[in-house]
Amino acid sequence: MSNTSVDSVVLPVTVIRGLNDRVYEKRKMAALEVERIVRELVSKNDIKQVKKVIDILVNNFVLSQNPNAKKGGLIGVAAAAIALGKDIGLFVSEIVPPVLKSFIDVDCRVRYFGCESMYNIAKVGRASMLLFFKEIFDGVSKLICDPDTHVKNGAELLDRLIKDIVTESNIFDVDLFVKLVRERIYTNNDNVRQYLVSWIQLLSSVPDIELVSHLPMLLDGLFVILGDQKDEIRAMTQQVLNDFLMEINRKNSTTNFKAMISVLLGHSQSSNPSTQLIALIWILRFLELDGANLTSYSAGILNSVLPCLAEQQNKTDIFETAVRTKEKLLALLTETPGTLNSMDITDMLSVLLAHVVPSSSYKDSNGREYVSPSQISVTTKICVLQWIRSLHSHVPMKMEHDKIFPAVIRTVSDPHDGVVVLSIQLLSAMCMQNTDQDKANFENFLRSLLAKFKNDEKLLDRRCSFIIQTLCAHVDSEKVFTSLASLLAEEPDIVFTALVVQYLNWILLTSPHLASLRETLKRKGATKQTSSKQQQGKEGGNGAVFNTLYTTWCHDPVSTIALCMIAHSYHHASDVIHALGNYEMTEMTLTGLDKLVQLLESPVFSALRLELVQPDTNPELFRSLAGILMLLPQSEAFTLLRNRLECVGVVRAAERTERNKAASGEQADSKLVKEMLSHFNEVQAQHALQNLKISES
Secondary structure (H helix, E strand, O other), X not given: OOHHHHHHHHOOHHHHHHHHOOOHHHHHHHHHHHHHHHHHXXXXXXXXXXXXXXXXXXXXXXXXOOHHHHHHHHHHHHHHHHHHHHHHHHOHHHHHHXXXXXXXXXXXXXXXXXXXXXXXXHHHHHHHHHHHHHHHHHHHHHHOOOOOHHHHHHHHHHHHHHHHHHHOOOOOOHHHHHHHHHHHOOOOOHHHXXXXXXXXXHHHOOOOOOOHHHHHHHHHHHHHHOOOXXXXXXXHHHHHHHHHHHHHXXXXXXXXXXXXXXXXXXXXXXXXXXHHHHHHHHHHHHHHHHHHHOHHHHHHHHXXXXXHHHHOOOOHHHHHHHHHHHHHHXXXXXXXXXXXXXXXXXXXXXXXXXXXXXXXXXXXXXOOEEEOOOOOOHXXXXXXXXXXXXHHHHOHXXXXXXXXXXXXXXXXXXXXXXXXXXXXXXHHHOOOOOOHHHHHHHHHHHHHHHHHHHHOHHHHHHHHHHHHHHHHHHOOHHHHHHHHHHHHHOOOOHHHHHHHHHHHHHHHHHOHHHHHHHHHXXXXXXXXXXXXXXXXXXXXXXXXXXXXXXXXXXXXHHHHHHHHHHOOOHHHHHHHHHHHHHOOOOHHHXXXXXXXXXXXXOHHHHHHHHXXXXXXXXXXXXXXXXXXXXXXXXOHHHHHHHHHHHOOOHHHHHHHHHHHHHHHOOOOOOHHHHHHHHHHHHHHHHHHHHXXXXXXX
């Protein structure tokens, strides 16, 4: 007996012909007849004969090579499923797989009827369809991208039905679902992305389905989708992430934060502002919920947060979240007892330093290289310096001075005052102990600073005063000035030395931070008014501070004069002034004298001006000022000084000077004074020779 004859025993020939017909209506009528036949067989409980009907529909029609037969078979199988009703579970394994094959048919109409057939089967089969969830999920994920609109619409309709079935079921395999999503989540297809996100959104809203524990498998993909070009998909994904974060807030005790923090760190550096902001929000929330267990990720968190501090103007949400995040992290590290002591801060330091010095690189303990951008914002630099300072205050023994010092020294020349202040505060704090290493560090710092001034004259001109004054506000000014003087004394470039001395001298004379040093110098020279004849000969050399400064200050005659006047060493000042007559007066010296006269009218020299009313006590002061007056050309400064001296009768005072000098037996030939004056002349001779070489060249 032929197959057709066998088939006709189970299904009438008219049905078989109808299912093969090209016309849809005829196929539809044949399918209705199939439904009637199957329903009758079910009522008789003739399961064996039902199976034969299904076998014919599957093998002779659904799996046929004839497109019309496939279409008829798909309609017929769906009709049989409807007729089976609650008994479909007995045949779902025979019905579903063949229909799934139609999803990939080359004929779009076959694919459409496949969707329609599966929809009708699922409407009856409900939970039994979950046996093929993997295959259906995969098939629909392809059909929603179908170029044919009808197929795509059919797939979306089927998808909604499967979602309904899943939400009403209590046997759904979440692990399988996560695996299926994970396999597809990195697709670039917008339709598939939307399909996956819609499923995640659905399941995360079902009370009986716990998806948060699986989030580590999905989080990275969701953040990737968050950067999609379509607003609708981004909005959906953002809502899903918000829902997950709310769920984590409720169930934080069961959340695996460590499994997700690395994902967040990666996306917090995204070029997409929305992705970056949401990643930062998650990081901040993780720190708030489980920060104590996330401190080992401090380096990574800092590497993500620090660049965001540059967004203060353009992306305020990102900036504010970054600020809150770095503050929370710092609080976790510094306020929890023992946290920093038990940590290796090498990686943190590498990240911090890479965000304070442009175009540099630092490696962490694992060899990972952190490369800094060519430009770093002021806010970022300030944050980094504050962090390093805080770390130093808590774990000073863990600070890698050999790595930190060179980096921070480079920031001292930063154009922003706030950065300079913090840099100097940090460097000062790292040199506070009187250990040999700290002394060496401080000397290296000053040496590097002088090197910067030497290589960048604009920096010396514009920032020297601010840098030195700031340094003196945090380190003993005497230590700063004597150290600088000692280093400059070794400097072979005497022109540079003279220039720096001019700046230092002006700071010494005018800065409020140098008041204590000025007072120290005054005390060193104050003994001249009550000392013995032997002590009077040493009026310029009392104290190591004065001697140290004097040795270097001799490179600039005006600075030398000013130093002597501060120290009340008027006799030596007079000698220096008169010694200047042996050298050609340079424009720089005349300009310096002009400024010094102007400065004599300032509050710094108010005590000196009062001494002018006691000509018998301070004859050398008159002699010094008169000498300056004679060196000055006719100018405003000349007039100013002459008027000042005329107020107290300088001529009469000068005469009195000679009488007092003879009466007291004062001699200016002490060994120390002679040595000082000799040193001054030697240095000035070097400068005279240097000036000659410059003029000849």
